[in-house]
Amino acid sequence: MMGRMSATSTPRPGRGRPARLDPERTVTVALDLLDEVGLDALTMRRLAEAMGVRAGALYRYFATKHDLLTAMAERILAEHALPAAESMASATSATSADSASVPEGPAGEWDERAAALAYALRGALLAHRDGARVYAGTHSFGPGTLGFADALVGVVREAGLDDPDAARGALAIVHFTLGHTLEEQAARGGAPDARTSPERLRAAVGSDDRHPHLRAVLPTLAAADFEAHFAFGLRLVLDGLRTHRRRL
Amino acid sequence: MMGRMSATSTPRPGRGRPARLDPERTVTVALDLLDEVGLDALTMRRLAEAMGVRAGALYRYFATKHDLLTAMAERILAEHALPAAESMASATSATSADSASVPEGPAGEWDERAAALAYALRGALLAHRDGARVYAGTHSFGPGTLGFADALVGVVREAGLDDPDAARGALAIVHFTLGHTLEEQAARGGAPDARTSPERLRAAVGSDDRHPHLRAVLPTLAAADFEAHFAFGLRLVLDGLRTHRRRL
DNA sequence: ACCTGAACACCGTTCAAGT
DNA sequence: ACCTGAACACCGTTCAAGT
Numbered sequence A, B: 001m002m003g004r005m006s007a008t009s010t011p012r013p014g015r016g017r018p019a020r021l022d023p024e025r026t027v028t029v030a031l032d033l034l035d036e037v038g039l040d041a042l043t044m045r046r047l048a049e050a051m052g053v054r055a056g057a058l059y060r061y062f063a064t065k066h067d068l069l070t071a072m073a074e075r076i077l078a079e080h081a082l083p084a085a086e087s088m089a090s091a092t093s094a095t096s097a098d099s100a101s102v103p104e105g106p107a108g109e110w111d112e113r114a115a116a117l118a119y120a121l122r123g124a125l126l127a128h129r130d131g132a133r134v135y136a137g138t139h140s141f142g143p144g145t146l147g148f149a150d151a152l153v154g155v156v157r158e159a160g161l162d163d164p165d166a167a168r169g170a171l172a173i174v175h176f177t178l179g180h181t182l183e184e185q186a187a188r189g190g191a192p193d194a195r196t197s198p199e200r201l202r203a204a205v206g207s208d209d210r211h212p213h214l215r216a217v218l219p220t221l222a223a224a225d226f227e228a229h230f231a232f233g234l235r236l237v238l239d240g241l242r243t244h245r246r247r248l
Numbered sequence C, D: 001a002c003c004t005g006a007a008c009a010c011c012g013t014t015c016a017a018g019t
Helices: A024-039 A044-050 A056-061 A067-078 A083-095 A110-126 A129-136 A145-158 A163-188 A197-207 A214-222 A227-247 B023-037 B044-050 B055-060 B065-096 B110-126 B131-136 B143-156 B163-188 B197-205 B212-223 B226-247
Strands: none
Touching: A024 A044, A024 A067, A044 A056, A044 A214, A067 A110, A067 A129, A067 B212, A083 A110, A083 A145, A083 A163, A110 A129, A110 A145, A110 A227, A110 B163, A129 A163, A145 A163, A145 B212, A163 A197, A163 A227, A163 B163, A163 B212, A163 B226, A197 B044, A197 B055, A214 B143, A214 B163, A227 B065, A227 B163, A227 B212, A227 B226, B023 B065, B044 B055, B044 B065, B065 B110, B065 B131, B110 B131, B110 B143, B110 B163, B110 B226, B131 B163, B143 B163, B163 B197, B163 B226, B197 B212
16 A cells, blocks of 8 residues: 555656656556567567657666566556455455355355456466566566465465465466466467467377377367366366365 | 488588587587576577587577577477386386286376376476476477377376366376476576575565465465475376366 | 666677688 | 678667756
8 A cells, every 4th residue: 555666756746857757657568568569579678669768767767677577567467366366355254244145155165266366367467468478487576466375375275275285275276377378378479470389289290100199189289278278277276175175 | 210300411420521510419508508507698609609609500400599499498308208208108008918917017097197297397397497487488399298298198098088188187287387397496596696585475475464364374485395385286186187087 | 866878798690701 | 511700680787977
């Protein structure tokens, strides 16, 4: 609530030059540019141009490009994943205070809520071009990231796991989601001229007796239905958590 | 076996200049350099220097830096993950031909073998500095990558899943392993001067009432026992596969 | 306080020319 | 056939100087 991200003096309205640059707007423009040109072409110079400023000026608010990328990752989580986490929290307290009258509240059981959070994270990473790569390359400790993580750990704890297992269960969900979205965006956003992934897989494994298993599942892999892949993998992890819970 | 990676004319021994450059050696030196300086400092010019050649010469065998990185990823899989996959395959045929006399063969049940393959993949990605990032940024279709994938899909099919589910089960294992190792290497190999991840987590969540769940699991997260995290997450996925199998 | 101009020390990639 | 030399079009980052 109070000056979390912007310890740097807030520009007083009307005093001095109207700053063309501030951290919030810089991140906003950077995310727009990311969607336009992709991570590999997102340079400090291009971003400066998009902000009507020279490249050196960006270093007043971000010490390095990596710091800017971290702020972008934080914004992505805060905008797309944190809302789901927060609606979850309010639904939780409502349910615990009034559990009988709301048989299937808006948030549902722990496993439904864990799934909703995983989907929210996937949605956040897919919301911007190369979002997963930006997220994987940085380590934000901002309110969006921490708020989401707290909610996810909370849901797993609620499932009945002890603290170490809850931490590891949440990590498993995050790591699977990260790996999945990384591959999903790599398969989609590839160079527009390059052959698409399914095509290349077909060519590599199509008529070759050395990989009989890959050949058998080729139709599924070539279909590239990433949502179905995600749903299945997530179900495996959540079923695993259920199994673990019963062993208590 | 026959000219798989090297369609480029093999240098005839003794004829002409002894080529200082060839794809195999280039990849070998590149992986050594990767371990020394890390992915961000692995440049074509540095690599050229390490090979006693000028940067432009590298482009005779690799059209782009990305192609070189793809060859590096393929080598990593071929060297560290494929052997496990192949020993698995031979154990399988031995078991199926002689299943009674080898009650617990060297390869074991499908879930033990799936776990062994997942650990082999993790080991491969951890075998080189930034190995997970190299792997995540490329898409190899070489014999190492395909051979490993084939073995993994084979094990999951053997568990009794139908083809679409087997493909998705294998993907889940790979994606979880990728996400996990990415985070593991990011947490370890961070800038040597920067504060380490656990420290920063402690600082961010240590005495703050807004993230009670994170605070509760902080000891586990700060311990950074990545092997335990991996073991737990993998068990969740494999338990999920077992559950799924029973539903047939 | 905020930004420019200009520089420093690099990049990936291309390609005529040498041997 | 294989590699050099030199260039092209960029990078991230720094910092004195301007306003």
